[in-house]
Amino acid sequence: MDAIRVSGIGKSYGGQRVLTGIDLAVPAGSVFGLLGPNGAGKTTLVRILATLVRPDAGRAEVAGHDVLAEAFEVRQKISLTGQFAAVDELQTGQENLVMVGRLRRLGRAGAKRRAAELLDRFDLAEAGRKLVKTYSGGMRRRLDLAMSLVTEPPVIFLDEPTTGLDPRSRQQMWSFVRELADAGSTIFLTTQYLEEADQLADRIMLIDHGVAVADGTAAELKVRIGGERVELEFGSAADRVLAVADLGAAVLTSTDRSVTVATTGSAAEVRELLDRMEKLGATVDKVAIHRPTLDDVFFALTGGNPR
Amino acid sequence: MTSAYWAVDNSLALIGRSLRISTRNVEALLMAVMLPIMLMLIFVYIFGGAINSGTEYVNYVVPGIIILCAGFGASTTAVSVTHDMVGGIIDRIRSMPVVSSAVLTGHVVASVARNLVAMALVIGVGLLVGWRPAAGVGGWLAATGFLMLFMLSISWLAACLGLLVRTVDAAGGATFAITFLPYVSSAFVPVDTLPTWLRGVAEHQPITPIVETTRGLLMGTPIGSSWWIALIWFGGITLVAFGWAALLFQRRTA
Numbered sequence: 001m002d003a004i005r006v007s008g009i010g011k012s013y014g015g016q017r018v019l020t021g022i023d024l025a026v027p028a029g030s031v032f033g034l035l036g037p038n039g040a041g042k043t044t045l046v047r048i049l050a051t052l053v054r055p056d057a058g059r060a061e062v063a064g065h066d067v068l069a070e071a072f073e074v075r076q077k078i079s080l081t082g083q084f085a086a087v088d089e090l091q092t093g094q095e096n097l098v099m100v101g102r103l104r105r106l107g108r109a110g111a112k113r114r115a116a117e118l119l120d121r122f123d124l125a126e127a128g129r130k131l132v133k134t135y136s137g138g139m140r141r142r143l144d145l146a147m148s149l150v151t152e153p154p155v156i157f158l159d160e161p162t163t164g165l166d167p168r169s170r171q172q173m174w175s176f177v178r179e180l181a182d183a184g185s186t187i188f189l190t191t192q193y194l195e196e197a198d199q200l201a202d203r204i205m206l207i208d209h210g211v212a213v214a215d216g217t218a219a220e221l222k223v224r225i226g227g228e229r230v231e232l233e234f235g236s237a238a239d240r241v242l243a244v245a246d247l248g249a250a251v252l253t254s255t256d257r258s259v260t261v262a263t264t265g266s267a268a269e270v271r272e273l274l275d276r277m278e279k280l281g282a283t284v285d286k287v288a289i290h291r292p293t294l295d296d297v298f299f300a301l302t303g304g305n306p307r
Numbered sequence: 308m309t310s311a312y313w314a315v316d317n318s319l320a321l322i323g324r325s326l327r328i329s330t331r332n333v334e335a336l337l338m339a340v341m342l343p344i345m346l347m348l349i350f351v352y353i354f355g356g357a358i359n360s361g362t363e364y365v366n367y368v369v370p371g372i373i374i375l376c377a378g379f380g381a382s383t384t385a386v387s388v389t390h391d392m393v394g395g396i397i398d399r400i401r402s403m404p405v406v407s408s409a410v411l412t413g414h415v416v417a418s419v420a421r422n423l424v425a426m427a428l429v430i431g432v433g434l435l436v437g438w439r440p441a442a443g444v445g446g447w448l449a450a451t452g453f454l455m456l457f458m459l460s461i462s463w464l465a466a467c468l469g470l471l472v473r474t475v476d477a478a479g480g481a482t483f484a485i486t487f488l489p490y491v492s493s494a495f496v497p498v499d500t501l502p503t504w505l506r507g508v509a510e511h512q513p514i515t516p517i518v519e520t521t522r523g524l525l526m527g528t529p530i531g532s533s534w535w536i537a538l539i540w541f542g543g544i545t546l547v548a549f550g551w552a553a554l555l556f557q558r559r560t561a
Contacts, residue, residue, distance in 0.1 A: 050402045072404055080402040086395030090331040091324065102320035103405045105313050131331070147399065 003028040003155050003186035004049060008058035011044055011210075018044045019210040022058070026188060026203070028154070031181045033201025034190040037302065041210040042190040043083060046159045049188065050080040063155050079148035080157045085140040086147070089133040093124050093143050096132060097150065104151045111150075118146040122176075138169030145176060156180060158189045162196060174199060194295050208302040222292045224301075228265040230273065231288045233258040239282035246280050265289060317405050321413030325387065329421045335383055340425045343376035344432050350495060351436050360497055369433040369440075370522040371494030374514065376429045377454055378489060380422035381461035382482035387414045388469030389478035392559060408556050411466050418462040419455055426454065441527040450524040453537070457517055460541045461485060463548035470555040488514045513540040 004026040011019040019041045026032040034042050047053040049062055051071040060067045063077035087096050094115050101111025119128040122142040127135060132143065141161065148156060158177065162170040177200050181187055191197050197204045198218045205215040214221055234240045234257050243259050244251055253260045263269055270287065277284050329336065350372070351365045360367035391397050391410060401407045442450065468481040489495070491505065492514035498506055509515055516533040517540070523530030 047398075050398075052398055052401055075402055075404040078402060080398060082395045082398050084395045086399040088324065088328060088396060090328040095324075095327060099320055099324050100399075100403070103317050103400065103403050105316070105404075107316070 001028050002026060002061075003030075003063055004032070004188060005061045006045075006049070006058065007060075009045065009048060009055045009060055010057035011041075011048065011053065011055050017210055019048075019055075022207070022210075022212055024205055024212070024215070026186060028186050029181075029184050030202040031177070031187040031189060031200055033197035033204040034188070034207060035192070035194065035197045035204055035298070036190075036207040037192055040207045042192075042207065043159055044210075045207075046080070046157050046188065046190055050078060050157050051075055052080075077153055078155045078157060079151075079153045081144050081148045081159065081161060083160045083163060085137075085144040087132050087140055087143050090131060092129055092131055093119060093135070093139075093146075094128040096143060096147060097128075100147045100150045106151070114150055118149065122146045138165055138172070141165060141169065141173060142176075145173070149180075152183075152185070155186045155188065158187060160190055160192065162191070162193070170196075194293065194298055198293075206298065206301055213301045214297070221297045224297065228263050228292070229260050229290045230263040230265075230270060231258055231260045231290060232273070232277065232284050233286040233288075235283035235285050242280050242282045243277060246276070246282075260290075263289070265291070314406055314409075318409045318412055321409050322416045323413075325413040325417030326420060328387070329417050335386070336421070339376075339380045339383060339421070340428050342379060343372055343425070343429050346375065347372045347429065347432060347436065354495075358496055363437075363439075365433070365437045366439060366526055367497075367522075368495060369430075369438040370525055371489060371492075371518050372433070373426055373429055373454065374457070374494055374518050374521060375486070375489045376425055377422050377458050378461055378514075379486045380425050381418050381458045382465045382468075382485040384414050384418040384462045384465035385469035385472075385478040385482045386475055387418075388466050389472055389475050392470065393473070393475065408553055411552055411556065415459065415462040415466060418465075419458045422458045423451075423455070440525045442525045446524045446527075450521055453520060453524065453534075456538070456541045456545075460544040460548065463545050463552060467548050467552045467555060470552060470559055488512060489518070492518055494518045513537070513544070516540065 002025045004024070006022055006024045009019055009022040010017070022045060024032070034045065036042050044053060048055045049060055049067060051067050051074050054068065062074045065073040065077070067074055091099070097115035097118055098111045101114050102108065106114055115128075119125045122145065124139065124142060124146070127139055132140065135143065145161070161177070162173050165173060174196070177187060177189070181200075189197075189200060201218070203215065203217055204221060206213050206221070214224065216224075229252060232243065234243060237256055240254065240257055240259060244254055247259065247261060250261045251259050252262060261273070263273075270289070274284060274287070347369065350368050355364035355368065358364055388411065397407070397410065400410055465482055465485065469478050472478050472481050491509050492498070492512060493509065494514060498509045498515060501509055516536040519528070519533040520530055520537045522528050523533065
């Protein structure tokens with residue numbers, strides 16, 4: 001069953017197209033990564049799915065409910081952790097959590113119990129009694145996430161959950177996301193970090209200027225721009241000429257001193273290649289294996305530099 | 308539990324939130340109390356000697372200061388509302404199964420509560436500097452109820468202004484008119500001392516009947532038709548502001 005289904009979603013703000021014809025489906029219990037540079041339309045799509053923004057075109061269903069016709073039902077099934085920590089600075093961590101619990105209909109006592117559990121789980125038990133304005137960025141994000149998990153909703157939206165966090169806090173956030181995924185939640189995550197999508201998402205959609213430019217698993221996306229390559233650097237330009245003559249069409253690119261050919265990356269294949277060069281009398285100084293990264297995919301498909 | 312039960316519980320949770328935030332916003336709280344007290348001292352001790360109000364000036368001016376204080380305090384609701392709208396908290400609340408305009412109700416109710424406390428302090432200082440109200444228990448109760456209606460209507464109006472502007476700084480400026488109106492009314496000087504063209508403004512703006520009613524309830528001066536004119540203003544402002552706020556809220560968040 002799909003937890004999220006989107007077809008033909010479009011949105012403009014004052015003549016400026018922000019999203020065009022977005023189609024996607026997220027199976028229940030999986031992690032979906034929406035990857036794109038700043039201004040690609042990621043947040044707008046999340047806001048449409050979280051019932052905060054009305055799309056101009058298309059349909060979207062979350063947890064089996066239409067985001068327009070059944071917004072209230074959708075809201076019972078989701079939580080949203082926005083790009084900027086949505087916490088009250090002048091309340092304590094505990095008060096923020098209790099407030100959400102009461103808004104989520106747990107009642108006063110139930111909300112307090114749940115707040116205590118979450119403070120423990122997110123390593124905020126000590127800080128829970130302090131005003132949020134004294135918290136560090138990482139603590140705010142943890143509280144923000146805790147506030148989204150008060151009722152363990154089946155569908156969780158995380159809009160750039162680690163933007164602006166230090167590496168340690170980012171790792172911590174990742175492990176929370178993995179725990180949630182392991183517990184069976186459907187997670188819709190946006191990020192501008194390729195590594196984050198690679199690490200967390202089962203499927204990735206790459207968007208740029210409001211248009212989906214690619215989607216698939218991280219592995220599939222990497223295959224799209226070709227497999228691994230091995231680069232051989234020779235002792236002299238003459239050796240390189242010998243190698244190019246011998247390898248022929250297998251050469252993908254070559255420079256003054258080096259040639260690059262496709263490879264499976266196996267040791268046997270690389271050894272064979274080196275033996276072949278030795279027989280030829282071409283001296284190989286250095287060998288480098290290039291594995292495509294999501295960065296390559298990203299730059300290849302968005303056709304430019306990160307903005 | 309019925310949905311009505313949860314609607315009330317949600318509102319209570321959000322009122323509690325606004326109250327807690329109010330009491331911790333020390334600068335705003337100090338400002339809300341200190342400004343009217345400073346003005347009272349300035350008017351009583353500095354201008355008071357030169358103003359002929361026909362009675363002991365302190366007895367004339369304190370009801371006006373109370374109105375100024377209530378108006379100023381209630382107008383700060385705009386800042387709280389804008390703060391929520393530009394921060395992420397409103398998105399969080401709107402993505403939950405909650406009547407999200409309850410956020411506004413929370414701010415308005417907290418504003419009334421906060422201003423009652425500020426008003427009590429102003430009254431205390433007034434008594435210290437020689438104010439001698441003539442009201443009995445009934446008069447005090449009537450005046451308190453009347454002033455609460457005033458705070459309620461101004462708070463809703465301020466909530467609207469808070470929804471109209473895009474930055475917290477602008478929210479502070481937008482309520483300037485509310486805090487300025489008392490000066491062009493009978494709050495500090497009798498209206499018949501004003502130049503004719505200004506007298507017309509002063510007599511027909513809402514603050515004058517509100518001040519006259521408060522003065523009448525507390526000091527025993529004649530109220531005449533002021534009380535019902537004031538109540539019509541409250542009702543009108545509250546209804547329009549409430550409806551407008553609901554509309555603006557929907558539009559701002561669409």
